[in-house]
Amino acid sequence: MSFSPEVILVLFIGVVFGCVIGAMPGLGTCVAIVVCLPFTLQLEPISAIALLMGVYGSSIYGGSISAVLINTPGTPQSAATGMDGYPMARSGKAAQALGWVTTASIIGGLISCLALMVAAPQLAYLSLKYGGPLEITGLICMGLACISSLSEGHHIKGILMGLAGLLLATIGNDPVSGEMRFLFGSENLAGGISLMPVVVGIFPLAEVFVRIHEIRTEQTLIPVRCKKIVFPKIAEWKGRVTNLLRSSMIGIGLGILPGVGATASTFVSYTTAKKFSPRGENFGKGEPDGLIAAEASNNAITGGALIPTLALGIPGEPATALMLASMTLHGIVPGVRLMADNPTVVYSCFILLIIANFLLIPASIIVIRAFGKIINFPPPILLGLIVVCSLVGVYIPSGVFFDVPVALAIGVVAFAMRLYEFPITPLLIGYVLGPQLEFNMSQAAIYKGDLSLVAYVGSSPLAIVLFVVAGLFLFTPIVKSLFQAVRS
Numbered sequence: 001m002s003f004s005p006e007v008i009l010v011l012f013i014g015v016v017f018g019c020v021i022g023a024m025p026g027l028g029t030c031v032a033i034v035v036c037l038p039f040t041l042q043l044e045p046i047s048a049i050a051l052l053m054g055v056y057g058s059s060i061y062g063g064s065i066s067a068v069l070i071n072t073p074g075t076p077q078s079a080a081t082g083m084d085g086y087p088m089a090r091s092g093k094a095a096q097a098l099g100w101v102t103t104a105s106i107i108g109g110l111i112s113c114l115a116l117m118v119a120a121p122q123l124a125y126l127s128l129k130y131g132g133p134l135e136i137t138g139l140i141c142m143g144l145a146c147i148s149s150l151s152e153g154h155h156i157k158g159i160l161m162g163l164a165g166l167l168l169a170t171i172g173n174d175p176v177s178g179e180m181r182f183l184f185g186s187e188n189l190a191g192g193i194s195l196m197p198v199v200v201g202i203f204p205l206a207e208v209f210v211r212i213h214e215i216r217t218e219q220t221l222i223p224v225r226c227k228k229i230v231f232p233k234i235a236e237w238k239g240r241v242t243n244l245l246r247s248s249m250i251g252i253g254l255g256i257l258p259g260v261g262a263t264a265s266t267f268v269s270y271t272t273a274k275k276f277s278p279r280g281e282n283f284g285k286g287e288p289d290g291l292i293a294a295e296a297s298n299n300a301i302t303g304g305a306l307i308p309t310l311a312l313g314i315p316g317e318p319a320t321a322l323m324l325a326s327m328t329l330h331g332i333v334p335g336v337r338l339m340a341d342n343p344t345v346v347y348s349c350f351i352l353l354i355i356a357n358f359l360l361i362p363a364s365i366i367v368i369r370a371f372g373k374i375i376n377f378p379p380p381i382l383l384g385l386i387v388v389c390s391l392v393g394v395y396i397p398s399g400v401f402f403d404v405p406v407a408l409a410i411g412v413v414a415f416a417m418r419l420y421e422f423p424i425t426p427l428l429i430g431y432v433l434g435p436q437l438e439f440n441m442s443q444a445a446i447y448k449g450d451l452s453l454v455a456y457v458g459s460s461p462l463a464i465v466l467f468v469v470a471g472l473f474l475f476t477p478i479v480k481s482l483f484q485a486v487r488s
Contacts, residue, residue, distance in 0.1 A: 001046050001344070002351040010047045011352055014054020015359045019367040021055075022062020022078075024382070029059040029077075029319045030203045035386065037199065037326055038393025045330055049345060050352050052326055056319060057356035058363060060298050061105045065364075065371060068097050077298040080270040084283060084290035091286055095230040100291040102364050103231055104244060108296030109357040111248040112255070112303025116310075117350045119256075121339060123311035133444035138466025140437045143314035145473035147426040155478045157422045165430020166437075168193060175435060176442040188402040196394050197403045198431055199325055201410025202424050203318075204390045208383045209415035215379055227369050232288070243273050243289050244296050251297035255304020269297035303353065310338060310346055313436070318425040325432050333436075 001007065014036065021032035032055045040048035063078035068085035081101060088097040144162060151158020171182045172192025183189045237244075247269040254268065273293035274283045283290045306323075308314040315321035327333075332342050339346045394407045414424045 002050070002348050002355070007047050007050045007352075008355070010043065011050040011054045011356060012359050012363070014051040015058040015356050015363045016366060018055035018058030019062035019065070019360075019363050020370075022059035023065040023367060023371060027207065027386075028063065029056065030322055031207050031386070032059045033319060033322045033326070034199055034203045035389055035393070037196065037329065038389070038396055040326065041329065041396070045332070045345060046348050048326075048330055049348055052323060053349060053352040054356045054359070056323065057109060057299075057302055057353055058360060060302065061102070061295070061360055061364070062367065064101045064105070064295060065098070065368060068101060069094060069371060077266055077301075078294070080266045080294040081291060081298075083270070083294075084285070084287050087284070088286035088288075088291075093286070095228050096232070097286075097288075097291060098229045098364070098368060099231040100288045101295050102229060102360060104247075104292040104295035105299040106357050106360050107244060108248045108251060108298075108300040109302060109360075110354065111245070111296075112252050112300040113350065113354045113357065114303075115252045116303040116306055116353070120307050120311040120346070123307065133440045134460055134463045135466060137437065137440045137444060138463050138470060139312050139314065140433050140440065141470040142466060142473060143312070143433050144430065144437070145470040146314065147429055148474045148477045151423040151426060151477075153481070154421055154423055155481060158426045159474075161417070161422055161424065162426035162430040165427040165432075166434040168198070168427070169431050169434030170438075175439045188400070193406060194398055194400075194403055195325055195329055195432075196398070197407035198410055199322065199428065200390045200394050201407045202414045202428055203322070204386050205407060205411025206414035206418060206424065208387055209411060210418055211379070211383055213415075213419075229365060229368060236288075239278065240289060240292055243277060244292050246276075247273060247293040247296040248300040251300030252304035255301035256307050266294050266298045269293040299357075306349070306353075310349065313338065313433075315429055315432075318428070321425060321429050321432060325428065328432065 017036065018029075018032050021027050021035070022029065033052060036051050036055055040051055043051065060077045064081040064085065067078040067082035068089050070086075085097045085101060088094070144166075147158050147162040148155050151161075169192070171189055173180055173190070180190060250269045250272065251266075270283075270290060270293045273289055274280045277283070277287075277289045279287055279289055305317055305320045309320040309323060313324065315324050327338075327345075332338070332345055391404055391407065394403045395401060414427070417424055417427075
């Protein structure tokens with residue numbers, strides 16, 4: 001199924017599109033995924049997953065193209081790439097820099113795929129073997145608790161946004177009793193607020209509003225001209241393989257931890273490589289070891305972040321939260337039963353992510369040749385196309401025009417939240433995980449006959465452990481930031 005011509009074609013389109021959007025400064029992975037969501041609704045499940053995996057696996061790499069050629073990372077994950085990539089490009093070695101970047105990205109991504117294939121099924125098996133309704137509730141609470149770590153520097157605001165997402169998910173009918181709640185006199189809210197308006201409002205529309213707000217302060221970007229890639233020879237890898245493997249493992253390890261993200265992983269790998277590399281004094285001057293460390297790590301995080309996402313339904317970063325949301329749109333329920341109920345989808349994710357990494361080679365050649373024209377595309381036209389595609393994508397799945405003003409309203413609110421430094425990803429996580437939390441809590445309460453659930457929690461040691469871990473996830477970043485504030 002994964003190797004059918006249609007699926008491979010869709011996957012390649014996703015890889016090229018992800019590279020293009022990733023290379024555009026200010027857009028990034030989340031915008032690329034959301035723009036693709038409406039198109040996935042017209043595809044078979046495997047083809048839809050192929051499109052999303054192609055975009056997810058390539059958009060981070062796309063950000064490195066602009067980091068090397070114009071010293072402006074297209075995605076935050078590529079910030080460390082420009083430290084050595086741009087000086088190398090300025091010295092007339094842009095093609096070689098892109099070669100190192102592409103090779104390290106592919107190898108790091110493939111290593112992470114192997115980790116995903118080994119770890120995710122085992123983790124899901126343990127979850128199914130020992131997971132009842134309350135234990136699943138504990139896992140969902142762990143996913144919600146990751147909101148705190150995803151809100152670095154703004155923990156209280158992040159928790160408030162997560163609560164707002166949970167409240168947003170309660171609009172419409174109760175999943176257990178079927179009663180209507182919070183309709184505010186509007187029959188259009190009887191089925192709740194659809195997922196597409198929420199996703200589109202939070203990410204592409206809010207991003208467009210932010211770009212419009214910032215566009216007057218931007219300087220004209222003059223890229224280094226480069227129309228080809230020169231891949232490094234095998235002899236040039238002498239003494240660099242250890243750095244490649246170490247950086248890939250750092251990316252996988254930090255990717256598994258919810259809330260750490262690719263940006264932090266990249267800088268951890270970069271600083272570690274600088275410390276242990278025999279060429280550490282050349283970092284920041286165009287050293288390939290710096291490119292290898294940054295790119296192997298930020299692409300290895302894709303497989304690492306998908307491990308808790310596919311096995312437990314716990315999103316570790318905004319992009320994987322969107323992957324959960326997109327699966328929900330296709331009737332695939334994320335969580336601990338995903339690998340048991342939809343094994344075809346899960347194993348297709350493994351295979352498609354591997355193929356996507358190999359497809360980076362032809363996609364990178366195409367995008368780099370066109371980069372000069374892409375970066376000079378008039379921003380008003382580009383942003384206008386994103387808005388039109390997003391709103392059309394909101395309307396087509398449901399055929400209900402009410403969803404369009406809802407998406408615009410959520411986009412305006414998300415834009416305002418970003419201006420006041422409220423993290424918006426927790427809103428999506430709360431909204432996606434809210435119905436599952438309510439349903440599993442209700443199941444546990446009905447099964448035990450105790451709505452308080454206190455007695456049930458006490459009878460399950462695993463549930464106690466999960467809730468304690470969720471509490472640590474939630475409060476540790478807050479306590480740590482308060483402790484740092486007191487010390488300073």
